[in-house]
Amino acid sequence: MQKLRIAIQKSGRLHDDSIKLLKECGIDINNGVNKLKTEASNFPLEVFFLRDDDIPQYVEDGVADIGIVGENVVLEKNRPFQTVEKLGFGKCRLSIAVDKSAQYNGVKDLQGLRIATSYPVIVDKFLKDNKVEAEIHEISGSVEIAPGIGLAEAICDLVSSGSTLFMNGLKEVETVLKSEAILVANSQLNGEQQILLKKLQFRIQAVKKAKN
Ligand code: PRP
Numbered sequence: 001m002q003k004l005r006i007a008i009q010k011s012g013r014l015h016d017d018s019i020k021l022l023k024e025c026g027i028d029i030n031n032g033v034n035k036l037k038t039e040a041s042n043f044p045l046e047v048f049f050l051r052d053d054d055i056p057q058y059v060e061d062g063v064a065d066i067g068i069v070g071e072n073v074v075l076e077k078n079r080p081f082q083t084v085e086k087l088g089f090g091k092c093r094l095s096i097a098v099d100k101s102a103q104y105n106g107v108k109d110l111q112g113l114r115i116a117t118s119y120p121v122i123v124d125k126f127l128k129d130n131k132v133e134a135e136i137h138e139i140s141g142s143v144e145i146a147p148g149i150g151l152a153e154a155i156c157d158l159v160s161s162g163s164t165l166f167m168n169g170l171k172e173v174e175t176v177l178k179s180e181a182i183l184v185a186n187s188q189l190n191g192e193q194q195i196l197l198k199k200l201q202f203r204i205q206a207v208k209k210a211k212n
């Protein structure tokens with residue numbers, strides 16, 4: 001029987017709400033700790049637990065058919081997969097932050113700074129739109145420590161509760177964009193997979209409606 005393979009975050013910001021959404025859709029999965037793969041008992045769904053940053057690539061390559069990711073990763077890389085549904089959780093913003101003691105009066109103060117980020121495309125566009133010239137340093141993680149170790153004067157990263165910024169002595173000074181969790185799908189699903197996806201999407205929409 002045809003199954004749909006969904007990739008969700010193994011741990012972190014989107015994990016709990018992703019599991020909760022599947023449950024609210026009436027899908028029973030037992031996500032035992034440290035299990036990287038499991039199956040639903042009452043829906044033809046296989047669940048892969050992966051690093052959030054790897055999910056877009058898995059969906060693009062067809063290793064997973066669908067996935068739950070942050071909108072921000074889709075905006076950063078113009079990917080060939082389709083956005084199926086906004087999910088209404090995982091709300092956060094991609095923001096620029098500087099040392100909490102730094103003077104900051106506006107976007108022009110970013111001129112000439114080094115900005116560390118995992119989102120070079122989005123940051124580049126933001127700087128161009130604001131006619132500011134700054135140096136972008138692309139790093140893949142732990143962006144918030146960059147100012148503290150002398151790698152950059154500013155960062156651009158996701159902010160949710162703000163506690164990561166706070167713990168690293170940074171203050172948020174510009175919101176570049178807002179993001180939330182979305183369901184994405186590989187662009188070449190076969191007929192049966194598309195029917196399963198429609199079924200799942202229908203349930204997700206019902207869950208969303210019930211919350212409004
Ligand atoms: C994001 C971001 C920060 C954290 C911010 O990480 O990179 O580290 O969330 O959240 P806070 O404002 O609530 O402290 P992400 O969810 O992408 O996880 P990852 O860094 O492990 O990939």
Ligand code: ZN
Nearest residue numbers: 012051052053
């Ligand atoms: Zn991430």
Ligand code: MG
Nearest residue numbers: 141142143157
């Ligand atoms: Mg992070």
